[in-house]
Amino acid sequence: MNDSPQTDAEFVERIDEWLSHVWMVRAFLKHCEEAEEDDELRDVQRTLYDYMLALGGPLRGGDDAKYLKQAKKKLRKLREASELFQEIQPEISSHTNFQMAAQSLKIAVGQIGALIELRNKPAEKPADSG
Numbered sequence: 001m002n003d004s005p006q007t008d009a010e011f012v013e014r015i016d017e018w019l020s021h022v023w024m025v026r027a028f029l030k031h032c033e034e035a036e037e038d039d040e041l042r043d044v045q046r047t048l049y050d051y052m053l054a055l056g057g058p059l060r061g062g063d064d065a066k067y068l069k070q071a072k073k074k075l076r077k078l079r080e081a082s083e084l085f086q087e088i089q090p091e092i093s094s095h096t097n098f099q100m101a102a103q104s105l106k107i108a109v110g111q112i113g114a115l116i117e118l119r120n121k122p123a124e125k126p127a128d129s130g
Helices: 006-029 033-037 039-061 064-073 075-092 096-120
Strands: none
Touching: 006 033, 006 039, 006 064, 006 096, 033 039, 033 064, 039 075, 064 075, 064 096, 075 096
């Protein structure tokens, strides 16, 4: 497997792979009892859902450019939700499920961010040999 995606379709595929992890964290948070009592935890869960909802249409429609544009546009909110979860998780529960969910979300969001940054990085120009 090539380590670095080259085409928009490859970037979409990689981001969507990491979003499967985000989805599992979101599902865990949505259905946990603690979410019934904690507004911030519900906000995290909703933000994760909103990010994926924004990408779902372009993914199903095969519109890689729109998918990548939306992924970049909404990345800040995704990162903020992940950071908030890292912050509040110890107060909500010290159970291993919550610790692993926080770690999984942090890693997945980090990888999504790295892919988006790599995709938007200007191409390096070859050195002038003259």
